[in-house]
Amino acid sequence: MNTTLDRLSPGETATVTALDVEGPQRRRLMDLGILPGTRIRAERSSPLGDPTAYLVRGSLLVLRRNHAGRIHVDRHQG
Amino acid sequence: MSPTPSPPTTSACGTCALNNAANLRRLGVDPSGHDLVVALAGNPNTGKSTVFNALTGLRQHVGNWAGKTVDRAEGGFEYHERRYKLVDLPGTYSLLSTSEDEDIARDFLVFGRPDVTTVVVDATRLERDLNLVLQILQITTRVVVAVNLVDEARRHGITVDFRHLSRELGVPAVGMAARRGTGIEDLLDAVERVALSPTSFGGRRLIHRNRRLERAVSHLAERVARHVPGVTNPRWVALRLLEGDATLERAVAEGRLRELVADPAELRSETVPEEPDA
Amino acid sequence: MTRSPILDETDRLRAELPENFRDDIVESLYAEAARISATSLSHGERPARPTLDKLLDRILTHRVWGFLAMGALLFGVFWFTIAGAAVPSDLLSNLLVEHGHEQLNRLSRLLSLPDWMSGLLVDGVYLSTAWVVAVMLPPMAIFFPLFTILEDFGYLPRVAFNLDRLFAKAGAHGKQALTMMMGYGCNAAGVTATRIIDSPRERLIAVITNNFSICNGRWPVLILLGTVFLGQLAPPPLAAVVAAASVTTVAALGVLTALVVSWGLSRTVLRGATSVYSLELPPYRPPRIWRTLYTSLIDRTLKVLRRAVTMAAPAGAATWLISNITVADASLAAHLVDLLAPLGWLMGLNGIILLAYVVAIPANEIVVPTILMLTMTLGTNLFGAEQGVLLELGTAETATVLVQAGGWTLLTAVNLMLFTLLHNPCGTTILTIWHETRSATWTAVATLLPVGLGIVVTSLTAAVARWAGWG
Ligand SMILES: Nc1nc2c(ncn2[C@@H]2O[C@H](COP(=O)(O)OP(=O)(O)OP(=O)(O)O)[C@@H](O)[C@H]2O)c(=O)[nH]1
Ligand SMILES: [Mg+2]
Numbered sequence: 001m002n003t004t005l006d007r008l009s010p011g012e013t014a015t016v017t018a019l020d021v022e023g024p025q026r027r028r029l030m031d032l033g034i035l036p037g038t039r040i041r042a043e044r045s046s047p048l049g050d051p052t053a054y055l056v057r058g059s060l061l062v063l064r065r066n067h068a069g070r071i072h073v074d075r076h077q078g
Numbered sequence: 079m080s081p082t083p084s085p086p087t088t089s090a091c092g093t094c095a096l097n098n099a100a101n102l103r104r105l106g107v108d109p110s111g112h113d114l115v116v117a118l119a120g121n122p123n124t125g126k127s128t129v130f131n132a133l134t135g136l137r138q139h140v141g142n143w144a145g146k147t148v149d150r151a152e153g154g155f156e157y158h159e160r161r162y163k164l165v166d167l168p169g170t171y172s173l174l175s176t177s178e179d180e181d182i183a184r185d186f187l188v189f190g191r192p193d194v195t196t197v198v199v200d201a202t203r204l205e206r207d208l209n210l211v212l213q214i215l216q217i218t219t220r221v222v223v224a225v226n227l228v229d230e231a232r233r234h235g236i237t238v239d240f241r242h243l244s245r246e247l248g249v250p251a252v253g254m255a256a257r258r259g260t261g262i263e264d265l266l267d268a269v270e271r272v273a274l275s276p277t278s279f280g281g282r283r284l285i286h287r288n289r290r291l292e293r294a295v296s297h298l299a300e301r302v303a304r305h306v307p308g309v310t311n312p313r314w315v316a317l318r319l320l321e322g323d324a325t326l327e328r329a330v331a332e333g334r335l336r337e338l339v340a341d342p343a344e345l346r347s348e349t350v351p352e353e354p355d356a
Numbered sequence: 357m358t359r360s361p362i363l364d365e366t367d368r369l370r371a372e373l374p375e376n377f378r379d380d381i382v383e384s385l386y387a388e389a390a391r392i393s394a395t396s397l398s399h400g401e402r403p404a405r406p407t408l409d410k411l412l413d414r415i416l417t418h419r420v421w422g423f424l425a426m427g428a429l430l431f432g433v434f435w436f437t438i439a440g441a442a443v444p445s446d447l448l449s450n451l452l453v454e455h456g457h458e459q460l461n462r463l464s465r466l467l468s469l470p471d472w473m474s475g476l477l478v479d480g481v482y483l484s485t486a487w488v489v490a491v492m493l494p495p496m497a498i499f500f501p502l503f504t505i506l507e508d509f510g511y512l513p514r515v516a517f518n519l520d521r522l523f524a525k526a527g528a529h530g531k532q533a534l535t536m537m538m539g540y541g542c543n544a545a546g547v548t549a550t551r552i553i554d555s556p557r558e559r560l561i562a563v564i565t566n567n568f569s570i571c572n573g574r575w576p577v578l579i580l581l582g583t584v585f586l587g588q589l590a591p592p593p594l595a596a597v598v599a600a601a602s603v604t605t606v607a608a609l610g611v612l613t614a615l616v617v618s619w620g621l622s623r624t625v626l627r628g629a630t631s632v633y634s635l636e637l638p639p640y641r642p643p644r645i646w647r648t649l650y651t652s653l654i655d656r657t658l659k660v661l662r663r664a665v666t667m668a669a670p671a672g673a674a675t676w677l678i679s680n681i682t683v684a685d686a687s688l689a690a691h692l693v694d695l696l697a698p699l700g701w702l703m704g705l706n707g708i709i710l711l712a713y714v715v716a717i718p719a720n721e722i723v724v725p726t727i728l729m730l731t732m733t734l735g736t737n738l739f740g741a742e743q744g745v746l747l748e749l750g751t752a753e754t755a756t757v758l759v760q761a762g763g764w765t766l767l768t769a770v771n772l773m774l775f776t777l778l779h780n781p782c783g784t785t786i787l788t789i790w791h792e793t794r795s796a797t798w799t800a801v802a803t804l805l806p807v808g809l810g811i812v813v814t815s816l817t818a819a820v821a822r823w824a825g826w827g
Contacts, residue, residue: 122636123636123638137651137654137655140508141504141507141508141512142507142509142510142512142638142640142641142643143507143510143513143534143636143638144513144552144634144635144636145531145534145549145552148548148549148551148552149548149551168551171634176554177552177553177554178551178554179551179552180554182551202639204393204396204397205386205389205390205393205394206389208388208389208392208393209382209386209389211389212388212389213385230639230641233406234400234406235399236397236399236400237397237398237400238396238397239396239397239398240396242395242396243392246392246395246396247392257644288373288374288377288380288384290372290373290374290377291373291377291381294369294370294372294373297365297369298362298366298369301361301362301365302362305361305362317381319362319363319366320366320370320373320377321378321381322370327363327366330360330362330363331360331363333360
């Protein structure tokens with residue numbers, strides 16, 4: 001199901017489909033290992049609600065909601 | 079501040095058996111009269127500074143978070159009667175740096191021409207860290223891959239086939255747990271082997287799946303090499319130009335590409351925005 | 357300027373490439389990395405993140421427990437520092453300040469040094485250095501190893517994670533919290549640490565606000581004031597707790613100030629969107645406690661000693677000189693104190709304290725000894741001290757001196773604690789800011805903004821206190 005990364009609840013897994021970010025920031029995300037086809041899992045939200053830590057290729061990366069919202073994903077069922 | 083690490087701790091672990099590779103002599107901050115330069119590169123928080131301390135006997139700050147080291151630190155060690163200068167670099171996710179600490183690492187790796195580049199990778203994050211290894215291999219094949227934190231990996235039930243890894247990458251890959259001092263001897267042997275090998279400085283051919291890109295890079299690299307004889311890594315420069323690296327573009331436009339080779343610090347992008355009243 | 361043929365060629369070649377060729381580059385690297393890693397690794401049955409890590413995160417980044425743990429850890433570290441430093445501090449002060457000073461005096465008489473020389477060397481240089489070592493060394497040798505253990509454990513990024521929403525609201529970068537924590541060691545190091553922030557705008561905000569992280573040179577000042585003035589208000593068994601609580605409060609105020617100033621900057625002169633950032637939460641790693649204690653102890657000791665020699669010694673000499681050079685019937689110090697007195701009064705402090713801050717621009721460590729030295733010589737000459745001789749008193753008698761000779765009240769102590777938080781960065785930090793920003797304007801902003809804030813805040817508290825009749 002198509003959605004954006006910020007919509008995942010902790011524990012849910014998805015596959016990245018597209019990055020709606022351009023320029024160096026896009027590059028930065030890709031260098032961190034977030035690119036189309038990458039499996040990503042929402043791990044924990046910060047105690048204040050935002051940001052959220054995501055498990056990507058074995059490491060926990062923290063993204064703020066407004067940035068995560070620009071990463072399109074396909075949510076895994078179940 | 080404080081780019082120079084503190085003086086060596088002599089007594090603490092210099093004598094404990096595990097920590098002591100028999101032919102290693104830690105030289106502290108004194109890399110004078112060195113024959114060879116070894117750079118320590120890698121993703122953030124993989125244990126570069128820990129390896130640095132183990133080899134030089136210095137006390138460069140380490141910490142369990144990405145971004146602890148933000149400056150270059152130098153030290154020395156002697157192995158088999160040969161003197162090495164070891165350069166600890168800030169961690170970097172890729173060679174296309176965006177922040178100043180990453181610039182420092184990138185500049186040294188690309189333009190500093192170390193005799194050996196030791197890429198320290200985290201055994202528990204091998205996939206991501208290999209991304210950087212592959213990028214570095216595009217610049218130079220005088221590389222040793224030090225797979226650190228194998229103790230952590232073992233705790234997670236991960237084992238690494240170093241021979242296979244080594245074969246795949248075409249450069250030596252050794253396993254180590256730098257904090258305990260295991261694997262230091264293997265690392266030193268690999269570094270020595272690469273340092274003494276006649277391998278050229280050139281990188282391994284790009285493995286871009288896109289043929290058109292590959293052609294464009296080769297073509298542009300040739301132009302760059304002709305235009306600026308002696309430039310280090312024309313292929314890398316070409317690739318960066320194609321990608322639109324503003325710093326490199328400016329350097330080319332102003333005819334400073336050659337100077338960049340001489341003084342990598344120049345490459346650092348201007349980091350200060352307009353004055354407040356502007 | 358003529359366009360370089362290489363750039364023209366680049367443009368031409370780029371135009372021929374497919375639109376997403378940049379993505380292709382990264383994707384092919386990752387595809388290769390994934391292949392190699394998959395064939396080189398064999399996984400056991402264990403999960404990607406160990407359960408222990410998950411459990412720890414569930415507590416340390418919990419809505420309630422997370423913040424409680426943060427407060428408790430900070431407070432615990434201060435309490436431990438205050439309680440643990442008392443005895444060694446007294447010991448050192450006994451040894452270096454009392455006995456050492458006496459022996460040196462005897463020696464200088466034996467060598468029949470001229471008065472001015474023994475005064476300058478023994479009463480000025482030696483005493484202030486000895487005092488700084490006695491007061492700074494023990495707390496810093498306890499505080500930093502504890503902090504380093506937390507750092508090695510992997511706790512610092514969790515703090516950044518917990519507080520990030522506040523930083524986001526303030527328009528600041530998510531890694532600013534990390535650079536502030538480095539500032540707790542030394543603001544110069546904190547300013548250098550801002551290199552990890554890739555956006556110039558957010559980096560400048562982090563540079564300017566780093567001074568609100570209380571540094572190495574200021575912790576002991578706060579600890580001393582908290583112990584001597586606030587701790588003594590409480591019954592003895594609770595003294596250390598109250599002192600620790602007061603220091604924790606000032607540290608928390610520092611974080612708050614950094615957030616408010618960041619917010620102000622990002623809404624005015626440093627406007628812009630926050631950039632995508634890449635805070636990473638590393639796996640927890642068991643710290644090697646003994647090794648950390650050992651190296652961190654040595655590190656701090658060397659640092660404090662080095663600073664004492666390079667900073668406290670000249671400052672001691674300067675203080676002795678201004679106390680002993682007489683111009684028109686009074687010492688230079690007395691004139692300067694008179695000059696600063698009105699501003700001092702306004703800020704609920706006094707002229708001596710402000711003069712001490714001027715002398716201590718190179719290093720904050722020297723503030724308290726200078727205040728004491730000046731108070732002893734310029735205050736009511738209660739203790740019959742010589743001009744510019746630093747006290748030979750333990751910390752316990754310090755309060756007496758300040759209250760009786762200096763006319764201090766609780767307001768003076770509280771405002772001095774506030775001013776310790778809010779004043780210009782030390783000389784080394786100012787130089788580092790210049791080095792990192794290469795901008796005179798921004799260096800000036802980073803230097804003057806905190807003092808300005810300090811003057812406003814202390815004047816306000818002084819006015820309120822006086823109005824309420826506490827002053
Ligand atoms: N268990 C274990 N921990 C290690 C090992 N090597 C390093 N560490 C720990 O990993 C953390 C990071 O080590 P550093 O040496 O600071 O890493 P770095 O690569 O220099 O990090 P940056 O400077 O931030 O790029 C520290 O807490 C070390 O104590 C190891 O072999 N085993
Ligand atoms: Mg490091």
